[in-house]
Amino acid sequence: MGYLAGLLFGLGLAVSGMTDPARVIGFLDIAGAWDPTLAFVMGGAVVTTFVGFRLAWHRGDPLFGDVFHIPTRRDLDGRLIGGAALFGIGWGLSGYCPGPAVASIAGLSWPLAAMLLAMVGGWFLARRWS
Structure with missing residues:
Protein backbone atom coordinates (compact mmCIF):
# COMPACT_ATOMS: atom_id res chain seq x y z
CA MET A 1 0.00 0.00 0.00
CA GLY A 2 2.93 2.32 0.69
CA TYR A 3 4.14 1.86 -2.87
CA LEU A 4 0.70 2.63 -4.29
CA ALA A 5 0.36 5.72 -2.08
CA GLY A 6 3.79 6.93 -3.19
CA LEU A 7 2.94 6.29 -6.83
CA LEU A 8 -0.33 8.22 -6.49
CA PHE A 9 1.52 11.06 -4.74
CA GLY A 10 4.18 11.22 -7.46
CA LEU A 11 1.57 11.18 -10.22
CA GLY A 12 -0.31 13.98 -8.49
CA LEU A 13 2.87 16.04 -8.31
CA ALA A 14 3.60 15.44 -11.98
CA VAL A 15 0.05 16.20 -13.15
CA SER A 16 -0.10 19.41 -11.08
CA GLY A 17 3.24 20.61 -12.46
CA MET A 18 4.98 20.60 -9.07
CA THR A 19 7.96 18.71 -10.49
CA ASP A 20 8.88 21.95 -12.29
CA TRP A 34 3.52 35.25 -8.90
CA ASP A 35 2.18 31.78 -9.79
CA PRO A 36 -0.63 30.64 -7.42
CA THR A 37 -0.61 27.00 -8.63
CA LEU A 38 1.20 25.74 -5.54
CA ALA A 39 -1.43 27.31 -3.27
CA PHE A 40 -4.15 25.28 -5.01
CA VAL A 41 -2.08 22.08 -4.76
CA MET A 42 -1.49 22.72 -1.04
CA GLY A 43 -5.17 23.48 -0.53
CA GLY A 44 -6.10 20.19 -2.15
CA ALA A 45 -3.62 18.37 0.08
CA VAL A 46 -5.00 20.02 3.22
CA VAL A 47 -8.58 19.12 2.32
CA THR A 48 -7.60 15.53 1.45
CA THR A 49 -5.66 15.14 4.70
CA PHE A 50 -8.50 16.65 6.75
CA VAL A 51 -11.03 14.22 5.27
CA GLY A 52 -8.61 11.27 5.45
CA PHE A 53 -7.85 11.79 9.15
CA ARG A 54 -11.54 12.11 9.98
CA LEU A 55 -12.27 8.82 8.18
CA ALA A 56 -9.32 7.11 9.90
CA LEU A 63 -7.58 -2.01 6.01
CA PHE A 64 -3.94 -3.00 5.36
CA GLY A 65 -2.20 -3.02 8.73
CA ASP A 66 -2.47 -3.74 12.43
CA VAL A 67 -2.67 -0.19 13.80
CA PHE A 68 -3.01 3.37 12.55
CA HIS A 69 0.23 5.34 12.71
CA ILE A 70 -1.12 8.77 13.61
CA PRO A 71 1.26 11.38 15.04
CA THR A 72 0.75 12.07 18.73
CA ARG A 73 3.48 14.61 19.54
CA ARG A 74 2.41 18.23 19.78
CA ASP A 75 5.52 19.92 21.14
CA LEU A 76 8.01 22.10 19.28
CA ASP A 77 11.72 21.81 19.88
CA GLY A 78 14.88 23.27 18.36
CA ARG A 79 15.47 20.24 16.13
CA LEU A 80 11.99 20.51 14.59
CA ILE A 81 12.23 24.27 14.06
CA GLY A 82 15.81 24.01 12.72
CA GLY A 83 14.87 21.19 10.37
CA ALA A 84 11.84 23.11 9.11
CA ALA A 85 14.03 26.16 8.52
CA LEU A 86 16.62 24.13 6.59
CA PHE A 87 13.85 22.50 4.57
CA GLY A 88 12.39 25.90 3.68
CA ILE A 89 15.77 27.37 2.75
CA GLY A 90 16.60 24.39 0.54
CA TRP A 91 13.16 24.45 -1.04
CA GLY A 92 13.40 28.15 -1.78
CA LEU A 93 16.92 27.88 -3.23
CA SER A 94 16.33 24.83 -5.40
CA GLY A 95 12.59 24.94 -6.10
CA TYR A 96 12.35 21.27 -5.09
CA CYS A 97 11.03 19.61 -1.97
CA PRO A 98 11.76 15.88 -1.51
CA GLY A 99 8.59 14.53 -3.17
CA PRO A 100 8.87 16.45 -6.44
CA ALA A 101 12.64 15.92 -6.46
CA VAL A 102 12.26 12.14 -6.39
CA ALA A 103 9.39 12.34 -8.90
CA SER A 104 11.69 14.34 -11.23
CA ILE A 105 14.60 11.87 -11.27
CA ALA A 106 13.71 10.79 -14.82
CA GLY A 107 14.69 14.28 -16.03
CA LEU A 108 17.85 14.47 -13.91
CA SER A 109 19.75 17.76 -14.18
CA TRP A 110 22.76 19.14 -12.30
CA PRO A 111 20.66 21.35 -9.97
CA LEU A 112 18.36 18.41 -9.20
CA ALA A 113 21.34 16.11 -8.58
CA ALA A 114 22.88 18.69 -6.23
CA MET A 115 19.61 18.99 -4.32
CA LEU A 116 19.24 15.21 -4.02
CA LEU A 117 22.83 14.86 -2.79
CA ALA A 118 22.26 17.62 -0.22
CA MET A 119 19.05 15.89 0.90
CA VAL A 120 20.77 12.53 1.36
CA GLY A 121 23.65 14.25 3.16
CA GLY A 122 21.13 15.89 5.47
CA TRP A 123 19.60 12.51 6.28
CA PHE A 124 23.00 11.13 7.28
CA LEU A 125 23.80 14.21 9.38
CA ALA A 126 20.42 14.01 11.10
CA ARG A 127 20.98 10.36 11.98
CA ARG A 128 24.44 11.10 13.26
CA TRP A 129 23.24 13.96 15.50
CA SER A 130 20.22 12.05 16.82
Whole structure:
Protein backbone atom coordinates (compact mmCIF):
# COMPACT_ATOMS: atom_id res chain seq x y z
CA MET A 1 0.00 0.00 0.00
CA GLY A 2 2.93 2.32 0.69
CA TYR A 3 4.14 1.86 -2.87
CA LEU A 4 0.70 2.63 -4.29
CA ALA A 5 0.36 5.72 -2.08
CA GLY A 6 3.79 6.93 -3.19
CA LEU A 7 2.94 6.29 -6.83
CA LEU A 8 -0.33 8.22 -6.49
CA PHE A 9 1.52 11.06 -4.74
CA GLY A 10 4.18 11.22 -7.46
CA LEU A 11 1.57 11.18 -10.22
CA GLY A 12 -0.31 13.98 -8.49
CA LEU A 13 2.87 16.04 -8.31
CA ALA A 14 3.60 15.44 -11.98
CA VAL A 15 0.05 16.20 -13.15
CA SER A 16 -0.10 19.41 -11.08
CA GLY A 17 3.24 20.61 -12.46
CA MET A 18 4.98 20.60 -9.07
CA THR A 19 7.96 18.71 -10.49
CA ASP A 20 8.88 21.95 -12.29
CA PRO A 21 10.99 24.05 -9.90
CA ALA A 22 10.00 27.19 -11.84
CA ARG A 23 6.43 26.76 -10.50
CA VAL A 24 7.68 26.75 -6.92
CA ILE A 25 10.02 29.68 -7.50
CA GLY A 26 7.11 31.49 -9.18
CA PHE A 27 4.96 30.89 -6.10
CA LEU A 28 7.68 32.31 -3.84
CA ASP A 29 8.11 35.38 -6.10
CA ILE A 30 5.24 37.38 -4.60
CA ALA A 31 6.66 40.71 -5.81
CA GLY A 32 7.13 39.55 -9.41
CA ALA A 33 5.37 37.09 -11.69
CA TRP A 34 3.52 35.25 -8.90
CA ASP A 35 2.18 31.78 -9.79
CA PRO A 36 -0.63 30.64 -7.42
CA THR A 37 -0.61 27.00 -8.63
CA LEU A 38 1.20 25.74 -5.54
CA ALA A 39 -1.43 27.31 -3.27
CA PHE A 40 -4.15 25.28 -5.01
CA VAL A 41 -2.08 22.08 -4.76
CA MET A 42 -1.49 22.72 -1.04
CA GLY A 43 -5.17 23.48 -0.53
CA GLY A 44 -6.10 20.19 -2.15
CA ALA A 45 -3.62 18.37 0.08
CA VAL A 46 -5.00 20.02 3.22
CA VAL A 47 -8.58 19.12 2.32
CA THR A 48 -7.60 15.53 1.45
CA THR A 49 -5.66 15.14 4.70
CA PHE A 50 -8.50 16.65 6.75
CA VAL A 51 -11.03 14.22 5.27
CA GLY A 52 -8.61 11.27 5.45
CA PHE A 53 -7.85 11.79 9.15
CA ARG A 54 -11.54 12.11 9.98
CA LEU A 55 -12.27 8.82 8.18
CA ALA A 56 -9.32 7.11 9.90
CA TRP A 57 -10.46 8.21 13.37
CA HIS A 58 -13.97 6.86 12.78
CA ARG A 59 -12.67 3.50 11.57
CA GLY A 60 -11.80 0.81 14.09
CA ASP A 61 -8.85 -0.79 12.29
CA PRO A 62 -6.86 -0.01 9.14
CA LEU A 63 -7.58 -2.01 6.01
CA PHE A 64 -3.94 -3.00 5.36
CA GLY A 65 -2.20 -3.02 8.73
CA ASP A 66 -2.47 -3.74 12.43
CA VAL A 67 -2.67 -0.19 13.80
CA PHE A 68 -3.01 3.37 12.55
CA HIS A 69 0.23 5.34 12.71
CA ILE A 70 -1.12 8.77 13.61
CA PRO A 71 1.26 11.38 15.04
CA THR A 72 0.75 12.07 18.73
CA ARG A 73 3.48 14.61 19.54
CA ARG A 74 2.41 18.23 19.78
CA ASP A 75 5.52 19.92 21.14
CA LEU A 76 8.01 22.10 19.28
CA ASP A 77 11.72 21.81 19.88
CA GLY A 78 14.88 23.27 18.36
CA ARG A 79 15.47 20.24 16.13
CA LEU A 80 11.99 20.51 14.59
CA ILE A 81 12.23 24.27 14.06
CA GLY A 82 15.81 24.01 12.72
CA GLY A 83 14.87 21.19 10.37
CA ALA A 84 11.84 23.11 9.11
CA ALA A 85 14.03 26.16 8.52
CA LEU A 86 16.62 24.13 6.59
CA PHE A 87 13.85 22.50 4.57
CA GLY A 88 12.39 25.90 3.68
CA ILE A 89 15.77 27.37 2.75
CA GLY A 90 16.60 24.39 0.54
CA TRP A 91 13.16 24.45 -1.04
CA GLY A 92 13.40 28.15 -1.78
CA LEU A 93 16.92 27.88 -3.23
CA SER A 94 16.33 24.83 -5.40
CA GLY A 95 12.59 24.94 -6.10
CA TYR A 96 12.35 21.27 -5.09
CA CYS A 97 11.03 19.61 -1.97
CA PRO A 98 11.76 15.88 -1.51
CA GLY A 99 8.59 14.53 -3.17
CA PRO A 100 8.87 16.45 -6.44
CA ALA A 101 12.64 15.92 -6.46
CA VAL A 102 12.26 12.14 -6.39
CA ALA A 103 9.39 12.34 -8.90
CA SER A 104 11.69 14.34 -11.23
CA ILE A 105 14.60 11.87 -11.27
CA ALA A 106 13.71 10.79 -14.82
CA GLY A 107 14.69 14.28 -16.03
CA LEU A 108 17.85 14.47 -13.91
CA SER A 109 19.75 17.76 -14.18
CA TRP A 110 22.76 19.14 -12.30
CA PRO A 111 20.66 21.35 -9.97
CA LEU A 112 18.36 18.41 -9.20
CA ALA A 113 21.34 16.11 -8.58
CA ALA A 114 22.88 18.69 -6.23
CA MET A 115 19.61 18.99 -4.32
CA LEU A 116 19.24 15.21 -4.02
CA LEU A 117 22.83 14.86 -2.79
CA ALA A 118 22.26 17.62 -0.22
CA MET A 119 19.05 15.89 0.90
CA VAL A 120 20.77 12.53 1.36
CA GLY A 121 23.65 14.25 3.16
CA GLY A 122 21.13 15.89 5.47
CA TRP A 123 19.60 12.51 6.28
CA PHE A 124 23.00 11.13 7.28
CA LEU A 125 23.80 14.21 9.38
CA ALA A 126 20.42 14.01 11.10
CA ARG A 127 20.98 10.36 11.98
CA ARG A 128 24.44 11.10 13.26
CA TRP A 129 23.24 13.96 15.50
CA SER A 130 20.22 12.05 16.82
